[in-house]
Amino acid sequence: MATLEIRDLHVTVEADNATKEILKGVDLTVKQGETHAIMGPNGSGKSTLAYSLAGHPKYTITGGTVTLDGEDVIEMSVDERARAGLFLAMQYPVEVPGVSVSNFLRTSATAIRGEAPKLRTWVKEVKEAMERLNMDPAFAERNVNEGFSGGEKKRHEILQLELLKPKIAVLDETDSGLDVDALRVVSEGVNRVRESGEVGTLLITHYTRILRYIKPDHVHVFAGGRIVESGGPELADKLENEGYEAYTKGGASE
């Protein structure tokens, strides 16, 4: 069973000619089939955790370990991490002009699966996955994320999640900027992948709203660059009622 283990992770970023520590000792274990929600106020370092796991060059890991099934993730390049089974649904997906969605998806699936998917079954697979996400077929011929609305970008991220079938999926604020209908469609997509039981999900969010659609097994409160409290789904209800105030007092964040 695939397991992502994060131990005492410290991460810094260069900003304004200064090195700033954002993650200050994160400990977390996510197993295949589990769903963990990471909730926290703005600036707590949630997104830094997501991008550090994916290997974004902006972030420097200064301490701790990250392993996927015992393999050192930190040593891997960005593409190696993806091929090892890590997936990051991004909060702000990047436009790639000149590259069509269909070409991108196929290239990506070929890289992840280790061989080019058979054209006939692939076309069907993509078409069906797009239908489930209420995406217009014409979408496949557009350039990656170019001119996409906020909702389209997020659907496109979840489409990739469905097609690439990672072992561990990190969803970075996938709910931000979505209206209720789009949130429902996107959540259903995530749930389909979860129901396979083959993915461990790390759901990063600022709001409890998405947790009505995607039920987590574990909820962690993130503040000041580390997990400050962990519990079951009831912790989300507490946050819904009381907010993050209890965790941000005393300048723990930033």
Add this chain to the structure above:
Amino acid sequence: MAEAQNIPVGSTTAGAIAVAAEADSTVATRMSAPPSFDVADFPVPHGREEEWRFTPLERLRGLHDGTATATGDGVKADIEAPEGVVVETVGRDDARLGTAGTPVDRVAAQAYSAFERASVVTVPKETVLTEPIRIAVHGQGGVAYAHQVIELGAFAEAVVVIDHTGDAVLAANVDYVLGDGAKLTVVSVQDWDDKAVHVAQHNTLIGRDASFKSVVVTFGGDVVRLHPRVRYAGPGGEAELFGLYFTDKGQHQEHRLLVDHNVPHCTSNVVYKGALQGQDAHAVWIGDVLIEAKAEGTDTYEMNRNLVLTDGARVDSVPNLEIETGEIVGAGHASATGRFDDEQLFYLMARGIPELDARRLVVRGFFAELVQQIGVPDIEERLLTKIEQELEASVA
């Protein structure tokens, strides 16, 4: 309007739309001397002139200052033409030479003053070719001055593919003359060896209701400087000018276009796209469009896009639109130079795509958009293959 985004250090993109009085066109007056067939009418450029300011004169191997002497074996040209096409080699006094345009700078005038024999390819009126005319220009290491005329009679239709390969120092004028209702597609591929220097002026005269489509593809050479110019002989003419360049380390590739809307009711559409990589890769694109006072009903658009793949490359992109009448259908231009940036690379790699493949994917996509507009399937195919080869060889 011109737009600029994410411009690499040192690059420029400037755009101008001028509404000018008929008498003092800035497009014409920006040149340092009036057009002439005689090289003596042009002073030797010093490099600060508007038309030379981007060009590394010291790398022209003497084409600009009279010191490059033809060696007799500079280039070899083979012309393969389908039945019905007339191919002739003619002397300097042939009346068909120079009818499409006059040299506008010192090197073009040098070429016109120095060539000994010219090649004239004629597609007689109403002849519709099903196979392309192929012209293979192969450099053999020497210096050459050349003149090529391609003339289509009324309602003739032809595709011409000109390939430049090998090593040479070549200055040339090429005339395309389209009779009324004629349709000409020209694909000119500059696939020179690394040391080649190629400077050419392309003059096109488009007949009434005729269509001209030009596809300029520049991959190779040390210095390539092309100057495609279009004028119209009657109303209803259409010009589509497509260009694609892939500028590598140390290469200078310069495309300077002029579309002169000198008669009413003609259209022009210019799309040039380039990718650059490596230290001192330098691409220059000048897009001049002049809408003369009498050219009512003109519809024109020009666009230049550049994709900078690495540090150290430089783009200078200058669209100029000069309008002397308001009675037009449309006129616009756009220029943008962007980087293949780390965020795009991260996004693609985060989906398992290795770095090299990610870079190739982006470049291929960038050019495919343009290639799809060419409309001649076997040429599209060939260019995509060529781009693949270029990517295999250079995006590493």
